[in-house]
Amino acid sequence: MRKGRVRLRKGPSRGTVRGTTAALLCALLTTFALVPLAPAAAEPASPVLTGVQLTSDPILTVGETASADFSLSEGAQTVRFLYTDESTVNTQSLWWDGDSESGPITATATTIVDGDFFAGEHTLQRIEITFPGGSVHYDRSGEITQTGDGEPVDPDSWFPDFTELDFAVDGTGQALRVNEMLSEPSIIGVPRSGFTLGVDLGRWSEPGPFELSWHTIRLAHWDLGRMCRVRVTWTRPGFFPVDFTTDPVGPVTSGEQIPMLGQMSVGSILRPDFDLGSVIAPEGVEVAAAFRWTGSAPIDRPSGPWYRIMPADLVPSEWGGPMWVAASLDVMVGETLLEGPSTRRNHGSTTWWLKSDSHFSSGFDDDGTPDFMTRDSSGQLRMYPTSGDGSWHDPRAIGWGWTGFSAILKAGDFNGDLHNDIIARNDAGELFLYPGDGTGGWLPPAQIGWGWNIFDILVAPGDFSGDGKNDIIGRTADGLLTMYPGDGKGSFYPPEVIGAGWGTMDTVFSPGDFDGNGYADILSRDRSGLLHFYGGNGGAGWTTTAVIGQGWENMSRVGSAGDFNGDGHPDVWAINSAGQLLAYYGDGACGWKGSAVVGWGWGGFTAVF
Numbered sequence: 001m002r003k004g005r006v007r008l009r010k011g012p013s014r015g016t017v018r019g020t021t022a023a024l025l026c027a028l029l030t031t032f033a034l035v036p037l038a039p040a041a042a043e044p045a046s047p048v049l050t051g052v053q054l055t056s057d058p059i060l061t062v063g064e065t066a067s068a069d070f071s072l073s074e075g076a077q078t079v080r081f082l083y084t085d086e087s088t089v090n091t092q093s094l095w096w097d098g099d100s101e102s103g104p105i106t107a108t109a110t111t112i113v114d115g116d117f118f119a120g121e122h123t124l125q126r127i128e129i130t131f132p133g134g135s136v137h138y139d140r141s142g143e144i145t146q147t148g149d150g151e152p153v154d155p156d157s158w159f160p161d162f163t164e165l166d167f168a169v170d171g172t173g174q175a176l177r178v179n180e181m182l183s184e185p186s187i188i189g190v191p192r193s194g195f196t197l198g199v200d201l202g203r204w205s206e207p208g209p210f211e212l213s214w215h216t217i218r219l220a221h222w223d224l225g226r227m228c229r230v231r232v233t234w235t236r237p238g239f240f241p242v243d244f245t246t247d248p249v250g251p252v253t254s255g256e257q258i259p260m261l262g263q264m265s266v267g268s269i270l271r272p273d274f275d276l277g278s279v280i281a282p283e284g285v286e287v288a289a290a291f292r293w294t295g296s297a298p299i300d301r302p303s304g305p306w307y308r309i310m311p312a313d314l315v316p317s318e319w320g321g322p323m324w325v326a327a328s329l330d331v332m333v334g335e336t337l338l339e340g341p342s343t344r345r346n347h348g349s350t351t352w353w354l355k356s357d358s359h360f361s362s363g364f365d366d367d368g369t370p371d372f373m374t375r376d377s378s379g380q381l382r383m384y385p386t387s388g389d390g391s392w393h394d395p396r397a398i399g400w401g402w403t404g405f406s407a408i409l410k411a412g413d414f415n416g417d418l419h420n421d422i423i424a425r426n427d428a429g430e431l432f433l434y435p436g437d438g439t440g441g442w443l444p445p446a447q448i449g450w451g452w453n454i455f456d457i458l459v460a461p462g463d464f465s466g467d468g469k470n471d472i473i474g475r476t477a478d479g480l481l482t483m484y485p486g487d488g489k490g491s492f493y494p495p496e497v498i499g500a501g502w503g504t505m506d507t508v509f510s511p512g513d514f515d516g517n518g519y520a521d522i523l524s525r526d527r528s529g530l531l532h533f534y535g536g537n538g539g540a541g542w543t544t545t546a547v548i549g550q551g552w553e554n555m556s557r558v559g560s561a562g563d564f565n566g567d568g569h570p571d572v573w574a575i576n577s578a579g580q581l582l583a584y585y586g587d588g589a590c591g592w593k594g595s596a597v598v599g600w601g602w603g604g605f606t607a608v609f
Helices: 013-032
Strands: 051-053 065-070 078-084 091-096 107-114 120-131 134-139 144-148 167-169 181-183 187-188 196-200 231-234 242-245 257-261 271-272 287-295 325-333 338-343 373-374 381-385 394-397 405-412 421-426 431-436 446-449 454-463 471-476 481-484 496-499 505-512 520-525 532-538 540-549 556-562 571-576 579-586 590-599
Touching: 051 120, 065 091, 078 107, 134 167, 144 520, 196 338, 231 394, 257 325, 271 325, 373 405, 405 454, 471 505, 505 556, 520 556
Parallel strands: 454 505
Antiparallel strands: 051 065, 065 107, 078 091, 078 120, 091 107, 120 134, 120 167, 134 144, 187 196, 231 242, 257 271, 287 325, 325 338, 373 381, 381 394, 405 421, 421 431, 431 446, 454 471, 471 481, 481 496, 505 520, 520 532, 532 540, 556 571, 571 579, 579 590
């Protein structure tokens, strides 16, 4: 037979070959059956405690011996009693290392109380038993853990009372030091959903690092009604531990969306309605707000507490939704940055949007602040620019020959060129558009209507119909209120009657959004001096009406130029019989925040708007 080959001799039948093969297999099986199998190695027995007792005095001095007797079910190599002092991090141990191979055994673990021991309580944390097969640990928590190959320890086996094994070292030992708290830790931030809370660690005689149950936490709607606390801990060898829980703050209130103040149209200034006084901070620590402005248009926007809507913002969102601008609010408490939610301008229930046409309150010179216009008896038109904070810039003449007009209105951007315009009606009832150039000057005028002398009052409310274009409202002598929707190109869509019974009013005007719901509203004064509010619904209709003032019959003129004091809410102005100009500051919720005299000598004008 050659190596690697098998030859079969010619002659035997298949049955013979099969029989030979079967016999060979039986012989092989018999051979293997004769080899004995090695027995499995038995797991070594795990030593467990059967008894333990502190045999030294419970209070020791330096130089004395701490000792504990113990009994084990099996032999062991070492037994260690691990203690911590009141620092919770300094450790000391009682040892036995008799290395007994068989058991049961009874022995004593000891150590000498030397100069490394600190005075005070010493608490047993763990008993560690080692043996050739592994280890068994008894923890103060009540758990038994083991490693290695030993037999499993019965979890219901006897367990020592650790409290009976604690001892103390009297004043002869080293003294633990105290990390003195110079000022208490506290929670910082705003306890409102959508905001992030942080922790001011206070001041200590020893530096950190400190361990916190949380460092910053972003509050959500499921936190509403909860009180917030934080636990501050600190350990260091040689010191008593720090374990301090802050005073609670809360309960957490709703506030994930911060309202946006201002008209949502080009040229207007937007401000998030957020009070820094609501921020919890330690006394003397500076609090500031940081704003990041975003929008549907992918453009760079400056940071800051306010933002002036630009023509470049007029880009729909990527998913075809409306144009929008929002601000993400972060709060700075000292050097700690706490993230906050985003502002939204809510139109309806879910849509946040910008109107393409500039509102009249953004000013005739496109600076985003309201301007007052006056006409004197000579026909001179003057502009009184405001600073946006309740004060004035120098006035200047912007036109002459305006004596022939019976009504003059600030119409906002009426022709779609993103600059605010003036609409005027002459005594013949002809209506003219005087386009502004954005600097307080003019572009060529155009006649846009005839027969407007049927109205005894004209109002420029901004966008009253909700289509993003500025409109004009007229009242007839019989009290009908008619809206002429602007088409955004300097003309009108067909008019519609939107009210009746307005004949009792001697003044009708619009401050813009006076109740904070995002839609233009109408105010009117009746002949008894009551001031009425009529809430617009954003669709050429009404929401509610209310009397919001009385005694206004003493005012010769009443109107609105927008937000005069810069708080984000439109205001109302009035001129009294002495010629004083008074500002009545709106609170954004159909009410008032006070008033002030802001000008003198306004009684001689033939028109103020």
